[in-house]
Amino acid sequence: xxxERDGYVSGQELCDxxxxxxxxxxxxxxxxxxxxxxxxxxxxxxxxxxxxxxxLSESELLSRMKTKWLGRRVIYFRETDSTNTQAKRLAEEGxxxxxxxxxxxxxxxxxxRGRSWQQSPGMMVSVTFIIKPxxxxxxxxxxxxxxxxxxxxxxxxVTGLPAGIKWPNxxxxxxxxxVGILTEMSLSVEQDSIHYVVVxxxxxxxxxxxxxxxxxxxxxxxxxxxxxxxxxxxxxxxxLRFEQDYEQFLKTEDLTGILEDYNAHLVSRxxxxxxxxxxxxxxxxxxGMNADGELLVEKEDGNVIRVYAGEVSVRGLYGYV
Amino acid sequence: xxxERDGYVSGQELCDxxxxxxxxxxxxxxxxxxxxxxxxxxxxxxxxxxxxxxxLSESELLSRMKTKWLGRRVIYFRETDSTNTQAKRLAEEGxxxxxxxxxxxxxxxxxxRGRSWQQSPGMMVSVTFIIKPxxxxxxxxxxxxxxxxxxxxxxxxVTGLPAGIKWPNxxxxxxxxxVGILTEMSLSVEQDSIHYVVVxxxxxxxxxxxxxxxxxxxxxxxxxxxxxxxxxxxxxxxxLRFEQDYEQFLKTEDLTGILEDYNAHLVSRxxxxxxxxxxxxxxxxxxGMNADGELLVEKEDGNVIRVYAGEVSVRGLYGYV
Numbered sequence: 001x002x003x004e005r006d007g008y009v010s011g012q013e014l015c016d017x018x019x020x021x022x023x024x025x026x027x028x029x030x031x032x033x034x035x036x037x038x039x040x041x042x043x044x045x046x047x048x049x050x051x052x053x054x055x056l057s058e059s060e061l062l063s064r065m066k067t068k069w070l071g072r073r074v075i076y077f078r079e080t081d082s083t084n085t086q087a088k089r090l091a092e093e094g095x096x097x098x099x100x101x102x103x104x105x106x107x108x109x110x111x112x113r114g115r116s117w118q119q120s121p122g123m124m125v126s127v128t129f130i131i132k133p134x135x136x137x138x139x140x141x142x143x144x145x146x147x148x149x150x151x152x153x154x155x156x157x158v159t160g161l162p163a164g165i166k167w168p169n170x171x172x173x174x175x176x177x178x179v180g181i182l183t184e185m186s187l188s189v190e191q192d193s194i195h196y197v198v199v200x201x202x203x204x205x206x207x208x209x210x211x212x213x214x215x216x217x218x219x220x221x222x223x224x225x226x227x228x229x230x231x232x233x234x235x236x237x238x239x240l241r242f243e244q245d246y247e248q249f250l251k252t253e254d255l256t257g258i259l260e261d262y263n264a265h266l267v268s269r270x271x272x273x274x275x276x277x278x279x280x281x282x283x284x285x286x287x288g289m290n291a292d293g294e295l296l297v298e299k300e301d302g303n304v305i306r307v308y309a310g311e312v313s314v315r316g317l318y319g320y321v
Numbered sequence: 322x323x324x325e326r327d328g329y330v331s332g333q334e335l336c337d338x339x340x341x342x343x344x345x346x347x348x349x350x351x352x353x354x355x356x357x358x359x360x361x362x363x364x365x366x367x368x369x370x371x372x373x374x375x376x377l378s379e380s381e382l383l384s385r386m387k388t389k390w391l392g393r394r395v396i397y398f399r400e401t402d403s404t405n406t407q408a409k410r411l412a413e414e415g416x417x418x419x420x421x422x423x424x425x426x427x428x429x430x431x432x433x434r435g436r437s438w439q440q441s442p443g444m445m446v447s448v449t450f451i452i453k454p455x456x457x458x459x460x461x462x463x464x465x466x467x468x469x470x471x472x473x474x475x476x477x478x479v480t481g482l483p484a485g486i487k488w489p490n491x492x493x494x495x496x497x498x499x500v501g502i503l504t505e506m507s508l509s510v511e512q513d514s515i516h517y518v519v520v521x522x523x524x525x526x527x528x529x530x531x532x533x534x535x536x537x538x539x540x541x542x543x544x545x546x547x548x549x550x551x552x553x554x555x556x557x558x559x560x561l562r563f564e565q566d567y568e569q570f571l572k573t574e575d576l577t578g579i580l581e582d583y584n585a586h587l588v589s590r591x592x593x594x595x596x597x598x599x600x601x602x603x604x605x606x607x608x609g610m611n612a613d614g615e616l617l618v619e620k621e622d623g624n625v626i627r628v629y630a631g632e633v634s635v636r637g638l639y640g641y642v
Contacts, residue, residue, distance in 0.1 A: 085413070088507070092409055137458075140510050169511065183511060186409070189461050189504035189518070190490065197510075 002039065002049035003063050010046035032059065054122060054206075054230050056104050064236035070129060070243040071100040071236070079121070081108040083128035084182055084200040090130065091186065091196040097132040102235065106202075123220075125203040125231050129239070131246070132196050135253060137187045140197055144169045144183045145293050146249055147199050149258045150241035151179050152265050155203070158234050159225050164267035167286075167295045172267060176219035179203050201238065205229050254291040263288040273297060275307050323360065323370035324384050331367035353380070375443060375527075375551050377425050385557035391450060391564040392421040392557070400442070402429040404449035405503055405521040411451065412507070412517040418453040423556065427523075444541075446524040446552050450560070452567070453517050456574060458508045461518055465490045465504045466614050467570055468520050470579045471562035472500050473586050476524070479555050480546050485588035488607075488616045493588060497540035500524050522559065526550050575612040584609040594618060596628050 001009050001017060014025045029047060033039055038051035052060070058076045065071050073096065080086050080103045087101040105121045131143070148169040155163040155171065155178070164172045171179035180202040186195040206228055207220035221229045248257030255262065263269060268286035275282055275297055284297040287304065294306040322330050322338060335346045350368055354360055359372035373381070379397045386392050394417065401407050401424045408422040426442045452464070469490040476484040476492065476499070485493045492500035501523040507516040527549055528541035542550045569578030576583065584590060589607035596603055596618055605618040608625065615627040 088413055089410075092406070092413060144510055181511070182509070184507065184509050184516070186505065186507045189465055189506055190502070195505070 002047060003052075005048075008042065008046040008048045013046070035059070054228065054232075056102055056231055056235075060232045061100070061102060061235060064232045066236055066240045067098075067243045069098045070131075070246075071098060071239040073099045075099065075101045077101070077103040079103065079105045079107060082106050082200070083126050084184055084198050087128040087130055087198040087200070088184060088186070091198060095130055097130060097196075099130045100235075100239070101128045101130075102126065122231075123205065123207045125201065125205050125235055125238075127235055127238075128198050128200040129242075130196055130198055133194055133250070135194070135250075136192055137185065137194050139253065140183065140185050140194065141168075142249060142255060142293055143197055143199055143246075144181055145255060145262070145289070146245045146258065147181050147183070147201060147242060148179075149262045149265070150245050151181070151201060151203065151238050153241050153261070154234060154237035155179075155221065158237055159221050159227075159229060161221065161224050163265065165262060165265040166267055167289055168293070173219055173221075173224045175267075177217055178219055178221065178224075199242075203234065205231055205234065252291075255289070255293055256291050259289065259291055268295075275305070323368060324373075326369075329363065329367040329369045334367070356380070375549065375553075377423055377552055377556075381553045382421070382423060382556060385553045387557055387561045388419075388564045390419045391452075391567075392419060392560040394420045396420065396422045398422070398424040400424065400426045400428060403427050403521070404447050405505055405519050408449040408451055408519040408521070409505060409507070412519060416451055418451060418517075420451045421556075421560070422449045422451075423447065443552075444526065444528045446522065446526050446556055446559075448556055448559075449519050449521040450563075451517055451519055454515055454571070456515070456571075457513055458506065458515050460574065461504065461506050461515065462489075463570060463576060463614055464518055464520055464567075465502055466576060466583070466610070467566045467579065468502050468504070468522060468563060469500075470583045470586070471566050472502070472522060472524065472559050474562050474582070475555060475558035476500075476542065479558055480542050480548075480550060482542065482545050484586065486583060486586040487588055488610055489614070494540055494542075494545045496588075498538055499540055499542065499545075520563075524555065526552055526555065573612075576610070576614055577612050580610065580612055589616075596626070 001014065011022055011025050015022060029039055029041065035057055036055050037049065040048045040050050056076060058074045061071070061074045061076065075086065075090060077086065083101045083103050083106060087099070090099060090101065103126045106126045145168055148165050148171060152163040152165050152171050155161060161173050166172055169181045170177055182200040183197060185197045187193060188195065204218065204220035206222045208222060210218050245258050249255065266286070266288055269288055271286055272283055273286045275284070282299060282305070284299040284305065287296040287298050289295055290306070294308055297305045297307055299305060322335065332343055332346050336343060350360055350362065356378055357376050358370065361369045361371050377397060379395045382392070382395045382397065396407065396411060398407065404422040404424050404427060408420070411420060411422065424447045427447045466489055469486050469492060473484040473486050473492050476482060482494050484499070487493055490502045491498055503521040504518060506518045508514060509516065525539065525541035527543045529543060531539050566579050570576065587607070587609055590609055592607055593604055594607045596605070603620060603626070605620040605626065608617040608619050610616055611627070615629055618626045618628055620626060
């Protein structure tokens with residue numbers, strides 16, 4: 001309520017809204033101050049939010065959330081091994097769909113191919129959410145594509161920076177990687193059904209410098225924009241967009257809903273690409289992704305090859321440049 | 322050592338073998354007696370195993386185990402929700418390949434389609450083991466077929482009863498179901514790689530009666546043979562056979578190694594079967610499974626249809642009679 005109101009909220013209003021006593025309101029306000037919020041309290045006028053630090057906390061995240069069901073339950077860690085690991089543990093214990101795990105800092109953040117990196121508090125967005133789709137496991141790779149689309153859009157919306165997508169799920173700004181997405185799934189083999197999927201998203205937000213050896217490959221929103229970015233706003237925007245993309249996906253069971261916008265962000269669009277697969281390497285012109293998530297690559301002879309990646313039922317694509 | 326020796330083992334031999342004191346030996350012997358083992362101790366001759374109850378325990382299971390790596394680490398529960406749930410939790414915490422979870426009784430044992438049933442202690446074999454295959458997730462359904470083959474062979478070996486396989490993974494004796502297999506998997510979507518698979522096996526061993534409504538469909542080894550079956554011997558035999566089948570499978574990456582024997586156990590072999598799939602229902606003659614795990618069904622016009630089930634990449638087969 002403090003965040004939504006551009007002025008004072010009286011203590012009585014807060015009591016009425018939440019059905020609690022004055023003392024309870026006072027305790028919560030004090031708790032928020034301890035978390036770092038700057039809240040003015042003026043007799044007979046009430047409370048006013050005058051400043052919020054870039055902290056991640058359950059209350060901060062929930063106060064930003066604009067979704068219907070995604071991220072409406074938040075499990076926050078100041079520090080944890082990896083949000084994917086925690087989300088999987090929670091899912092095994094029966095955590096409901098939409099549960100969001102967020103961490104200020106991961107000590108064992110996992111990237112693709114198992115790469116990990118050091119983090120400091122406040123530098124990154126590290127979130128993982130749990131979803132429990134009814135569709136078959138072989139559609140799970142679509143979720144990675146939806147996540148890439150949601151994150152690219154959220155970054156553009158919050159920072160104004162041009163976020164490009166490298167198919168299937170890398171996000172780059174000015175050619176440098178800024179986001180990692182790691183989707184993991186638990187399923188029943190006999191029933192061919194998904195127990196749960198965890199979608200982990202790591203965004204380089206306020207990192208001020210990278211080690212020499214990856215400086216050409218990685219960047220952060222701070223380095224590209226010159227401004228600190230509020231992480232909880234960014235998370236809320238990512239989740240809002242993912243919820244919308246996901247609900248649309250459930251209707252059509254393909255990527256029709258995001259296709260045009262995804263391809264508008266595709267950095268390889270109409271450019272030459274090289275595809276490495278066990279059948280041999282070939283080059284062609286990227287003609288964008290289709291509604292099944294395949295990249296269409298037009299070879300010199302005019303033939304269009306559909307390239308799969310991350311498909312549970314497909315192996316063999318070792319890399320894509 | 323007591324189990325292997327057909328006579329007395331002296332206390333000194335036990336001290337030498339395990340590098341411990343007489344007092345330590347005495348304590349362990351007393352512990353085993355408390356678990357229910359009948360052990361004679363005669364001055365100057367030593368100890369002799371005179372009787373072992375049908376208990377499941379870590380020491381009992383390990384003393385029966387004939388495998389190289391499978392089941393060499395045992396986590397035993399007198400009672401647990403479900404061995405699959407525990408195995409998944411342990412796997413998430415980094416339990417090594419081959420870890421076996423065994424329970425004397427499950428309170429929330431899961432069957433296919435999520436059916437659960439009541440159990441009493443001592444009535445069932447409820448085990449789950451963890452494997453971490455390097456092959457792609459779409460091969461995981463093969464593990465269910467391997468498990469069915471291993472269990473059918475172990476039941477025949479231990480009880481002499483004729484165990485038939487209903488493709489893909491039901492085991493029946495005289496037409497009634499006696500085994501449930503539930504395989505679950507955790508994987509990385511982007512990397513298309515398996516984190517771990519848990520293979521859960523439930524065998525109706527010493528159940529003396531079934532509820533009226535399932536009496537025609539389910540049976541137990543006790544009801545079919547009239548004899549109590551030692552559960553840890555049966556588990557050890559299942560694991561030995563699975564380890565062999567699995568290692569063979571890793572070499573060929575198909576079911577060549579078990580194919581002939583699997584088909585020899587197939588109850589539908591050369592009989593009429595009905596296949597229900599979304600494209601429509603059809604009947605034909607079952608010609609056995611092929612090395613890819615598909616059931617070959619010959620239609621009246623001579624066409625042979627390959628029927629998939631439990632394939633991660635395949636949906637649509639709703640039932641098979």
